Amino acid sequence: xxxxxxxxxxxxxxxxxxxxxxxxxxxxxxxxxxxxxxxxxxxxxxxxxxxxxxxxxxxxxxxxxxxxxxxxxxxxxxxxxxxxxxxxxxxxxxxxxxxxxxxxxxxxxxxxxxxxxxxxxxxxxxxxxxxxxxxxxxxxxxxxxxxxxxxxxxxxxxxxxxxxxxxxxxxxxxxxxxxxxxxxxxxxxxxxxxxxxxxxxxxxxxxxxxxxxxxxxxxxxxxxxxxx
Amino acid sequence: xxxxxxxxxxxxxxxxxxxxxxxxxxxxxxxxxxxxxxxxxxxxxxxxxxxxxxxxxxxxxxxxxxxxxxxxxxxxxxxxxxxxxxxxxxxxxxxxxxxxxxxxxxxxxxxxxxxxxxxxxxxxxxxxxxxxxxxxxxxxxxxxxxxxxxxxxxxxxxxxxxxxxxxxxxxxxxxxxxxxxxxxxxxxxxxxxxxxxxxxxxxxxxxxxxxxxxxxxxxxxxxxxxxxxxxxxxxxxxxxxxxxxx
Numbered sequence: 001x002x003x004x005x006x007x008x009x010x011x012x013x014x015x016x017x018x019x020x021x022x023x024x025x026x027x028x029x030x031x032x033x034x035x036x037x038x039x040x041x042x043x044x045x046x047x048x049x050x051x052x053x054x055x056x057x058x059x060x061x062x063x064x065x066x067x068x069x070x071x072x073x074x075x076x077x078x079x080x081x082x083x084x085x086x087x088x089x090x091x092x093x094x095x096x097x098x099x100x101x102x103x104x105x106x107x108x109x110x111x112x113x114x115x116x117x118x119x120x121x122x123x124x125x126x127x128x129x130x131x132x133x134x135x136x137x138x139x140x141x142x143x144x145x146x147x148x149x150x151x152x153x154x155x156x157x158x159x160x161x162x163x164x165x166x167x168x169x170x171x172x173x174x175x176x177x178x179x180x181x182x183x184x185x186x187x188x189x190x191x192x193x194x195x196x197x198x199x200x201x202x203x204x205x206x207x208x209x210x211x212x213x214x215x216x217x218x219x220x221x222x223x224x225x226x227x228x
Numbered sequence: 229x230x231x232x233x234x235x236x237x238x239x240x241x242x243x244x245x246x247x248x249x250x251x252x253x254x255x256x257x258x259x260x261x262x263x264x265x266x267x268x269x270x271x272x273x274x275x276x277x278x279x280x281x282x283x284x285x286x287x288x289x290x291x292x293x294x295x296x297x298x299x300x301x302x303x304x305x306x307x308x309x310x311x312x313x314x315x316x317x318x319x320x321x322x323x324x325x326x327x328x329x330x331x332x333x334x335x336x337x338x339x340x341x342x343x344x345x346x347x348x349x350x351x352x353x354x355x356x357x358x359x360x361x362x363x364x365x366x367x368x369x370x371x372x373x374x375x376x377x378x379x380x381x382x383x384x385x386x387x388x389x390x391x392x393x394x395x396x397x398x399x400x401x402x403x404x405x406x407x408x409x410x411x412x413x414x415x416x417x418x419x420x421x422x423x424x425x426x427x428x429x430x431x432x433x434x435x436x437x438x439x440x441x442x443x444x445x446x447x448x449x450x451x452x453x454x455x456x457x458x459x460x461x462x463x464x465x466x467x468x469x470x471x472x473x474x
Contacts, residue, residue, distance in 0.1 A: 059431040061387030063404060064420030071231040071417055146299055153301040157394050158408060164303055171307035171395065179311065183304040190299050 003177040011166070015185055017080075018163040021152045024084050026145050026193070029091025030137075036092065037099020038125070050096060058093040062086065062154050083155045083162075090151065091144045098140030102133030135208050138201040142194050149190040153182070163189070231417060238418035249402070251422065258399040258426065261392075262385045265321060269328035269381060274374070277336020281370065282362055287337060294330035302327060302388050310395035320392035327388060328381035335377015339370025371441045379434035383427055390423050400426065 004011070040050040065086045069075060075082040106129050114128045130137075153164030166182030169175075202209060238244065244251050280286045305326065310319035343366060351365045393401025403419025406412070 056428060056431065059383055059427050060424050061383075061390055061427050063387070063390050063401070064423040067404060067416045067420040068424070071235075071413075150299060150301045153303050154391060156303065157391065157405075164301065167301070167303045167307040168394075171310060174311060176308070176311055179304055179308045183300060183308065186301045186304065187299045 001177065003175055004181050007178075011181060011185060014161065014163050014165055014182075015189065017161045017165075018149070018152055018186070018189060021080055021083050021155065021160070021162050022087065022145075022149045022189075022193070025087035025091050025148050026141070028084075028088045029095050029144055029148075030141055032088070032092045033095030033099050034130075036096045038103060040096060040100040041103040047100065051100065054093040054096045057089060062090070062151055063157070065089070066155060066158055078159045080160060083152065083160050087148050087151055091148055094144050094147070095137075095140055098136060098143075099133070102136030102140070103129055105136060106132045131205070134201070134205040138197060138205065142197050145193045145197055146190045149186060149193060153186055231413060234414035235417035235421055238414040239422065244418075251400075251403075254398075254400050254402060255422070255426070258386070258389055258401075258423075261317070261320065261324075261389050261399060262382060265324040265385050265389075266328050266332075266378065266382050268321070268325045270332050270378060272325075273329045273332035274336050277333045277374075278340065278362065278367070280333075281337035281340025282358070282366060284341075287341075290333055290337065294333055297326065297330050303391060303394075306388075306392055306395055315395060317396050317398060320389065320396050320398075324385050324388055324392065328385050331380040331384065332374070332377045335374045335380070336370070339373035339377075340366050342373065343369045368443050369446065371443075372438055375434065375438050375441050379431070379438065382430055382434065386423070386427050386430060 036050055036054075040047045066082060067077070069082050069085050070077050073082075073085060075085065110128065110132065111124065114124045119128065152162050153167065155162055156164030156166075156168045163182050163186045166178050166185075170178030170182065239251075247253070276290070280290050302323070305323045306319060309323045313319050313322070347369070348361060348365060351361045356364070389399050390401035390404065393399050393405055400419055400423050403422070404416050407415030407417075407419060
């Protein structure tokens with residue numbers, strides 16, 4: 001405990017480093033995954049190619065990927081950019097599937113009603129499909145957020161500063177408190193970002209709350225019916 | 229691209245294939261470690277998962293525990309256990325077995341959960357005992373999802389075993405760390421490519437196995453995929469099974 005109190009500055013700095021590494025990949029993976037997921041959902045051929053590629057990409061272990069990216073892109077091994085690219089790739093790989101499934105889950109009747117009342121393809125996507133897939137996308141993005149925060153720590157073994165540096169430093173110097181502090185902060189940061197996404201979901205997708213309340217009311221009503 | 233040529237030369241250099249630190253030995257260490265860690269995790273997770281899936285009890289707890297385990301950064305767990313038990317294989321075994329449990333557990337119970345209740349009720353109504361229902365109905369029908377869970381766990385362990393070379397002298401990860409120390413990029417990249425190749429090979433094998441374990445009747449009776457109808461995300465998409473931290 002004394003170690004933690006006397007190193008609060010260090011913990012704060014590493015937390016900020018970690019945010020810089022993990023927030024951009026979360027946002028970027030969403031931005032890239034939406035068009036790719038749309039494409040995967042739209043055509044049979046692109047579906048096969050995109051989903052297979054993202055599945056294979058996701059199977060690639062992170063540490064080797066950190067070594068491969070500099071050879072492809074020319075970034076320096078230790079630069080945050082290297083990690084941000086790698087984490088974005090994982091995020092996209094995970095999110096593309098979610099977007100494709102989310103768009104596919106939109107009821108066909110709803111889509112046809114939109115066509116019937118005169119929506120163009122473009123506005124159906126933005127005003128009908130994307131919002132209706134919203135809850136699925138949000139669930140996927142939450143998984144991406146938590147896994148990105150956790151994965152970002154791995155960069156520490158190649159010397160990229162993050163909360164993971166507390167693990168490598170604590171291990172080398174034999175300070176248990178430092179490692180535990182790192183684990184707690186990583187989990188806390190993951191929960192914080194997850195919570196932020198849930199909040200964002202409540203603001204952007206207010207009808208999901210209503211739907212949930214509706215289902216609850218229905219359940220209560222049914223239970224009352226059964227017991228009556 | 230020159231860097232990749234160097235890395236390939238490193239991979240093909242016969243000098244790297246001899247001795248206790250050669251590629252074959254490291255590869256066997258890596259695979260053996262993965263096999264043991266995943267088997268240990270399966271030994272713990274499969275019975276519990278079947279129990280949860282069959283009785284429908286304890287699911288909330290399992291989800292909470294799995295979710296909590298998943299949020300823990302692998303490197304943190306590895307280094308912490310390594311400080312406790314010392315440098316060597318002990319720490320990676322403990323840490324990676326723990327990490328491999330959630331996906332297998334999720335695969336085991338959700339495999340049971342996706343089975344049509346009517347199927348299980350019919351099995352019961354024709355007089356099958358609970359043990360028979362589990363053995364002849366639930367396990368075969370739930371097998372594809374269980375294999376999906378084991379696949380996810382295996383890939384996760386293969387990936388993390390690379391990282392475990394940070395605290396123990398074993399596996400393909402040694403090439404990454406040795407190269408890092410001596411600033412030998414060909415060795416780092418060559419080692420990385422080997423790990424990636426190993427992971428993709430296992431992924432390929434599991435894809436085939438997963439297809440093979442679908443019971444024949446189920447595969448035959450599966451309705452053709454109708455892309456115009458609203459599809460719902462398949463059970464394989466459950467992030468609890470497919471999502472792993474590398």
